[in-house]
Each structure stands twice: as C-alpha cells, then as structure tokens.
Amino acid sequence: MSDSDIALLLADATDEVEIGIAPYEAVIRGGRRRRARRWAVAAATALVLAGSSATLAVAGLPGEGGGQVTPAATRPEPAPSHVFHDKPHRTTLATGTDDGRKWNVVINVWDAPRDTTQAEAQLSAMALYDETPPVGGGASDLVGKITYFVYRGYGSKMTKIMENTVSPSDAMTGTDLISGSLPLEPGAKADVRLVVGYVARTAHRVNCTWTDETATVVERAAAGAGTDIPAIRSPEGSPYDWFVCLAPKGAEYRTAEVIG
Numbered sequence: 001m002s003d004s005d006i007a008l009l010l011a012d013a014t015d016e017v018e019i020g021i022a023p024y025e026a027v028i029r030g031g032r033r034r035r036a037r038r039w040a041v042a043a044a045t046a047l048v049l050a051g052s053s054a055t056l057a058v059a060g061l062p063g064e065g066g067g068q069v070t071p072a073a074t075r076p077e078p079a080p081s082h083v084f085h086d087k088p089h090r091t092t093l094a095t096g097t098d099d100g101r102k103w104n105v106v107i108n109v110w111d112a113p114r115d116t117t118q119a120e121a122q123l124s125a126m127a128l129y130d131e132t133p134p135v136g137g138g139a140s141d142l143v144g145k146i147t148y149f150v151y152r153g154y155g156s157k158m159t160k161i162m163e164n165t166v167s168p169s170d171a172m173t174g175t176d177l178i179s180g181s182l183p184l185e186p187g188a189k190a191d192v193r194l195v196v197g198y199v200a201r202t203a204h205r206v207n208c209t210w211t212d213e214t215a216t217v218v219e220r221a222a223a224g225a226g227t228d229i230p231a232i233r234s235p236e237g238s239p240y241d242w243f244v245c246l247a248p249k250g251a252e253y254r255t256a257e258v259i260g
Contacts (some may be wrong), residue, residue, distance in 0.1 A: 084111050084118055086125050088149075091235035093196070094244035095227040098184060104153040104227070105196055105244045109237035112146045112168055119143050133165050141165065146237055150196060152186070159186045162196065170239050172200035174258075181253035184246065193247035195256055198240035203232060205260035208245035211252045217259070218243045 088108035095104040110126065110133075113119035119139035126132065131149050135141035142165065150162035161182060172178075179197025183190065195208050206218045221231035232243045247253055 084114060086121060088129065088131075089236035091233065091238075092227045093150075093233055093235070093242050094230065094246075096246060098154075098246075098249075101155045102153075103155075103184060105194075106151050106153065107235050107238065107242065108149045108151075109235055110147045111237060113139075113143050116140055116143060131160075131163075134163050135165050144168075146239065148235075148238060152182075152184070152194065152196075154185055157186050166239065168239050172198065172240050173202075174200060175203070176200055177203075177206065177256060177258050179243075179256045181256075190252075192252045193249075195245040195247075195253050196242070197256055198238075198242045199232065199258055201234070201241050203241065203258045203260070205258070206232060206243050206245070206256060207259045208247075208256045209254045210247040211254050212248065212250065214248060214251065216245050216247075218245055 088110050091107050091109070093105045093107055095102070097103070108129065108131065110122060113122050116139050119142040122142060123133070123139055126147075129149075131147075133142060133147045144167065145165050146168055147165040148163065149160055152159050152161045162180065177197055177199050179195055181192050181195045183192055184194045185191070197206070199206060204220055207215055208218065209215045216230060218230045218232055221229075221233050225231055230243070230245055232241050234241050245253075245256065
C-alpha cells in the first residue's frame with residue numbers, strides 16, 4: 001500500500017469525526033462544508049501505520065454551527081483552456097524574520113493536464129521537484145485537475161506542509177475558509193503560531209485571533225505590497241486565494257475567519 005493510499009484511507013476514516021492532532025490543526029468555517037481529504041498537512045514526523053510511513057491527513061472539523069463535514073457537490077470537470085506548463089507556478093505567500101532567522105511560505109501550483117500523456121509528463125516533472133501528488137490512481141487521476149504543494153521555509157530548511165489535487169472549478173464561496181496551524185519552526189512540538197489557509201476570491205478580510213487576546217486582520221494585497229506584509233494573495237493557477245498569519249511571540253493560534 002502506498003503512502004498516498006494510506007493518507008486517503010485515514011482521511012476517509014475521519015471524514016465525519018471531530019479530531020485535533022497537536023500541534024497540527026485544520027479548521028473549516030463557512031456555510032458550505034467540504035470533504036476532509038481536501039486538506040492535508042505534512043507532519044514534522046511521519047505517521048507510522050502498520051510499518052508504513054504516510055503524510056498525516058488532517059480531517060476538517062465541524063464548523064461553529066456544529067454541522068458535520070460532508071462531501072461537496074459533484075461537478076463536471078471543465079476542460080482546461082489555458083496553455084499547459086510543465087513547471088509549477090511558484091508564488092511566495094509570505095516572508096518574515098523571527099529571532100533573526102528568515103522564514104517564508106511558498107506555493108507551487110501545477111496546471112491541470114488535458115490527457116494522460118500530459119499527466120505522465122507532469123508526474124516526471126514533479127519528481128524533479130521531489131513532489132508526489134496525493135492521488136492513488138497514478139497519472140489518470142491528475143487529468144483535468146490542478147495539484148498544489150505548500151512549503152514552510154525557516155532558516156535554511158524548507159518543509160512541505162500542505163498538498164492536494166483538486167478540480168480547477170473547486171471554488172470557495174462567501175465566508176468559506178479552510179486553514180491549518182502549525183509551529184513556525186520545523187520540529188517544534190508547541191508554539192503553534194503559523195496559520196496558512198485559503199478563501200474565496202471574493203473574501204476581502206481574514207481575522208486571525210491569538211491566545212494573548214490580540215488579533216491580526218489580513219486584507220487583500222495592495223499593488224506593490226511586499227510579501228513581508230500579511231495579505232490575501234492570488235497564486236497563479238490556484239482556484240482559491242491564500243493568506244498567512246503569524247502569532248506574536250508568546251501567543252498561539254486560536255481562530256481564523258473571513259470577516260469581509
């Protein structure tokens with residue numbers, strides 16, 4: 001059984017179970033509940049299951065209204081109309097300095113292949129970046145879908161923290177928000193300060209609250225704004241817009257929600 005198969009089985013097993021796996025947490029907010037397997041966070045140490053390692057699949061949690069996570073409505077896959085690229089679109093979502101060490105969050109988004117020939121070529125190209133899509137059926141599962149990988153850089157270390165393969169039409173709406181929180185420093189077991197998430201393209205503001213009773217409001221990136229300013233950004237190729245928040249020293253993540 002492959003790592004991807006294990007991850008999908010774990011996601012299926014927890015689709016409708018409220019869980020929290022410290023120090024990693026995934027949260028879903030908004031009216032439309034989304035299938036848990038659409039969110040995966042790569043743990044600092046691999047989960048061992050029956051002697052096999054796998055990326056830790058974090059289930060989505062019920063929203064504030066108490067509803068359970070349910071599958072999103074099935075929609076036909078549109079044929080990609082843009083030019084297919086054999087390299088990922090790379091976007092820097094955030095940068096900063098913490099205790100004298102530089103950090104960043106970047107996302108690689110791969111175009112949706114039109115057929116299995118393009119998908120097979122894409123798999124080979126992904127391997128050059130040490131990226132493996134979280135699908136169980138090989139190249140055929142990539143056809144008509146984009147794949148993204150999100151990385152946290154801290155000092156000289158770059159760690160993959162999120163990955164998924166979704167339809168380009170998998171748009172968020174209204175106040176939909178999916179976010180994950182984790183330590184800024186790789187290997188840390190506490191100090192959960194970094195929040196990375198995605199929202200609808202219509203979202204204008206995200207409010208991140210911290211355990212010290214303070215909050216950070218993230219707005220859409222202004223023209224010419226640097227990546228050291230927290231902002232909602234639109235990575236090329238992504239069906240969602242993304243944001244990054246960082247809690248002040250001594251505080252940790254509490255909530256994140258769209259407020260405008």
